[in-house]
Amino acid sequence: MSTNSKSDSKQLESLIQTAVKKLGAKKENDICRYIPSSAGGYIHHFTMRKMKTEDPEQLTDMILKYIINVDKPSSVTPKQRAARGSRKRRDQILFSKQDIERMLNMARLAGDKEMIRKLTPKKDLRSIKRELIASIRHGKVEQDLWASYVEAISLNNNLAASANSLAPQYS
Numbered sequence: 001m002s003t004n005s006k007s008d009s010k011q012l013e014s015l016i017q018t019a020v021k022k023l024g025a026k027k028e029n030d031i032c033r034y035i036p037s038s039a040g041g042y043i044h045h046f047t048m049r050k051m052k053t054e055d056p057e058q059l060t061d062m063i064l065k066y067i068i069n070v071d072k073p074s075s076v077t078p079k080q081r082a083a084r085g086s087r088k089r090r091d092q093i094l095f096s097k098q099d100i101e102r103m104l105n106m107a108r109l110a111g112d113k114e115m116i117r118k119l120t121p122k123k124d125l126r127s128i129k130r131e132l133i134a135s136i137r138h139g140k141v142e143q144d145l146w147a148s149y150v151e152a153i154s155l156n157n158n159l160a161a162s163a164n165s166l167a168p169q170y171s
Contacts, residue, residue: 012056019067033075035062041079116144117151125152 019031029045037043043051043062051059067073095103100119107115123131128149135142 036076042076
């Protein structure tokens with residue numbers, strides 16, 4: 001490493017510390033919120049860390065432009081991020097278990113097989129077999145139960161076929 005780059009990195013570090021003091025921040029990552037990103041929002045602290053080694057001139061220019069040479073630096077509004085999976089969607093209709101049972105009964109009365117299939121809770125193959133055998137022993141076969149058994153078997157076969165096609169072929 002040359003002495004010029006050592007002095008440049010020392011100058012950059014002192015500039016960062018000056019910016020931290022000016023903003024009243026606790027650590028150097030906090031100054032990222034005052035430096036805008038080209039993609040919108042402020043730069044990520046990983047990006048700033050990378051710029052310190054790969055493009056210190058640009059980082060120096062950005063710190064000077066947005067923090068040091070400004071009377072009152074303003075924080076950049078963060079860019080919109082996608083909602084996380086745990087957050088509930090506001091436009092989604094929520095049904096209670098009783099509501100679903102009522103709709104399922106209405107679909108059965110109307111004879112709407114597609115709606116019955118959508119509203120019937122999915123069961124695993126083992127429990128469907130058990131229920132089907134029990135209903136046969138009682139002398140009646142439910143068409144819905146048979147249809148779900150056929151659907152579960154075909155799904156199981158499709159999964160097995162796709163797993164076999166993905167497995168390495170040895171000659």
